[in-house]
Amino acid sequence: MIIYGSERVEDLSLRCDVVVVGSGAGGAAAARVLAAAGAKVVILEEGGYHTSFDFKQREREMLPMLYRDRATQRTRDRLVNVLQGRCVGGSTVVNMADCARVPRAVLEHWQRDFAVEIDTADFEAASERAEAALGVAEIAADQLNANNRKLLAGAEQLGWRRSRFHHNRTECTGCGFCLMGCAFDAKRSALVTLVPAALADGATLVSNARVERVVVRGGRAVGVQGVLTEEHGDRPAARVRLEVAADVVLLACGAVHTPLLLQASEIASASGQIGRNLSLQPQLPVLAVFSERMVSFRGIPQSAYCDEHLVFDPRVGMTGFAIEGIAGGPVQTAGLVGASGRDHKRWMARFAHTGSCLVLVPDQPAGSVAADETGRTRIDYALQPDVEQRIRDGARAAARLYLAAGAEVVVPALRPLTEIRNEADLARLDDVAVNPDATTLLSAHPQGTCRMGEDARRAVVDSRGRFHGLEGLWIADASVFPTSASTHTMIPIMAFADLAARSIAQARAARTI
């Protein structure tokens, strides 16, 4: 059953076995498993219920509809634009549909250094189930657009390791609008896979349902309270009250909003780690202009990558950087060109000849989230010197790669515009600053603000997402990773949520919940 919160005229009060807050990668995956196991599940989602019919491929309309704060959410210093979905299906609706597993070395790092007790084989099996649910397959060679082909060609020329992504698309038309929601339901996001599966197994979905508080009584979480809101607006007005009583409260609001909800509910962790250890895995866009028409805005935007420079360091996990193809619409591209006035127009006039990639840098936890006294989200993030250096190294490598692929000129998204036309120009990137004046980094993978681990003094939840020190409360989203998963996060989150949900189902069966 679906309850459209924005149409409801009376207060809503429900009772269930498990209330899942958030319908993105973590929430939808957990809800599906729990509903299949026979639990009475209610999914509460702050965003609206929008389907492919609503996805009009226009940045101006889609950003407010599908993204948190119309995609303007930033770190406090404005250096990083933290992108998150806010709709039924969460970030999976607007993501690039690349599917990767947590590198085994990273999982081992978590097991060894963060007391994470997840059996490697169990995690692999959960990842496989997640992939099966989304229909994951390798992107076929003939699905690559010119930009991604250039990326592979440049890497080949330089003898660098490279590959095509796996993805969760079927019958993709190659229209190129993945970031605006898929108008053809070719992207197998949670919206069209996990959420419907949970509904088919009897779950109830409430859209436009903003949870404001976890209710704690007698030392355990017993439900949530919030409001049902208007459809439109970044922070839509409340219409009626919402209350859900449940045996289990499972939070899956994402790495920014799960800790905020805990803080708003005055739920503390003995570890003191709620809202801390934020990783953003920042990305620097790099543009390249070719003499031929590239039409990068058509075709699967992100289908190839070069991981030559990703290295595993046993002390900290993954370091180095990856280079991944990318493309956006005119608005997104215009925002990356570090010029202004007529100079900016000169670049945009070559839009159809432009290719672009992202330098993705696995970082160490270096940030926190909290709300200020006005309720405004504060994301603090300190760019570490080694991350800054790797961003520079990555910009140089991406420029080399595109030059090797025949680009006329390459420009990383830096102000002032730094044009790289040949190998000699690469030195111009040696000392460029990476600060809010010079660039805007992107983050599509915020993680780690309620880290997991068996040691309650160091971790917020255990290795299955159970909150240390408060019965009935679980977390299953990007916030549980102790450090950056060092890859695209959708499948890793779904795999974790699958395991968390199975543990809840087992505990219910054993009547220990």
Next chain:
Amino acid sequence: MIPEIDRRTFLRGATGAGALLVFGGALPLGACVLAQASDPPPDLAVLSPRAWATLACFADHAIPRGGAFEAGASDVGVAGLVDGWLVGADSRLVTDLRRGLALLEWGPLLLGFAARPLTALPPESAGAYLASLTTSRLGFVRQLHAALSELCLLAFYSTRSAWRAIGYDGPIVLGLAESVELERR
């Protein structure tokens, strides 16, 4: 998106300019090319006429007419489009924007650049003033410039005129406006 301009920051920018602000309110809108050429749209939803005029001046500087292609911000009414886009935006973002635009408008006086607000400056001076903001000592002024540029780009590159100019053939599915039009026919 817009740097947060709390009251203290705003006052820091405005130190010593209180009298000018009051006085300045009486200055006519519009020596800046754009404001001269056009009146504010009658149906502004979020911006005041002065804030609209300030943004229009800024947009004209960020996306001028001519150069690699003819269309510029003034051809598509970027400031009005931004106003429309802001409907439904978080009220705090709107407040920041309003304060930012006020700072931009009165900046020539506050920063000792000229004895007139932005919208009353001749085009060359307005351009020089706006360009100087990118190297301002004050971080929030530089960031304000960057944030307003992004807003203007968003509005401009959402239009068919811009799409035509850059060789973008636009969305494949019908937009709301087109659907309504088809239905009407």
